[in-house]
Amino acid sequence: MFSKSKINEPGPKQAEATPTAAPAASSAPAAAPASDYKPSAPKAKPPASLLSSDLHITGNLKTSGDIQVEGTVEGDIRAHLLTVGETATIKGEVIADDVVVNGRVVGRVRGLKVRLTATARVEGDIIHKTIAIESGAHFEGSVQRQDDPLTAGGKKAMPAAAPTAAAPASSSSAPSAAVKAATAAAKADS
Numbered sequence: 300m301f302s303k304s305k306i307n308e309p310g311p312k313q314a315e316a317t318p319t320a321a322p323a324a325s326s327a328p329a330a331a332p333a334s335d336y337k338p339s340a341p342k343a344k345p346p347a348s349l350l351s352s353d354l355h356i357t358g359n360l361k362t363s364g365d366i367q368v369e370g371t372v373e374g375d376i377r378a379h380l381l382t383v384g385e386t387a388t389i390k391g392e393v394i395a396d397d398v399v400v401n402g403r404v405v406g407r408v409r410g411l412k413v414r415l416t417a418t419a420r421v422e423g424d425i426i427h428k429t430i431a432i433e434s435g436a437h438f439e440g441s442v443q444r445q446d447d448p449l450t451a452g453g454k455k456a457m458p459a460a461a462p463t464a465a466a467p468a469s470s471s472s473a474p475s476a477a478v479k480a481a482t483a484a485a486k487a488d489s
Contacts, residue, residue, distance in 0.1 A: 352386045359391070368402075381410075385418050394449060400436075409448045 347365035350356065354370035361377045368376070369384040374391045381395040387402035398410035400419040413427040417435035424440045426448040432438065 347380065347382070350387075352384070375406075383419075396449070411448065 345364055347367045348362065350366065350368045350370045350372070352369040355373075356370070357373045359374040359376070360366065360372065363379055365380040365382075366376065366378045367382040367384060368387040368389060370386070371388045372391065375394070376389060376391065377394045379395060380397045381393060381399070383389060383393075383398075383400045383402045383404060385401045388405070389403070390405045392407045392409070393404055394409045396410060397412045397414075398408055399414045399416070400408070400421060401416045402418070403420040404423065406423045407426065408421060408423060409426045411428045413425055413430045415421060415430075415432045415436040415438060417433045419433075419436040419438070421436075421438045422440065425438075425442045426445055427442070428444065428446060428448055430442065430444075
């Protein structure tokens with residue numbers, strides 16, 4: 300709100316200054332501030348959506364903008380920039396161009412730029428193009444670099460999700476058995 304009022308304030312001051320300099324041209328100064336205002340409006344980036352620390356959301360969130368989470372989200376989040384606050388807990392997959400984790404994420408993190416700060420706790424795999432992990436961050440999972448983790452990871456995530464849900468065991472033989480069972484079930488349905 301403050302930025303909009305600051306944008307509006309210079310326009311009227313310019314309009315007031317211009318009529319005193321040229322009182323005969325009263326219609327021209329009115330058009331100049333309006334044209335100045337229109338180009339600045341699309342350039343203004345909306346502020347990040349803030350989910351406060353007392354908020355608990357069950358469900359998926361999707362936006363082309365920015366989100367700052369301070370509360371709890373049980374579901375997947377897709378955004379342009381996602382900031383996970385120190386008090387936040389996310390249980391689900393996180394997909395964003397830029398991901399900054401200060402709090403807790405339980406699930407897969409996919410992003411072009413992923414940054415885990417010293418207070419971060421991530422329990423899940425990270426698929427990234429670039430990654431930074433500060434000293435003190437807690438991370439349990441695997442890290443995989445991809446040139447385009449937002450799209451390429453999505454195609455690979457669907458087949459991998461079914462065996463993980465079917466076989467939560469972490470031994471190397473259990474996932475292969477689950478994959479064989481899922482493949483056999485899919486062939487039987489066909």
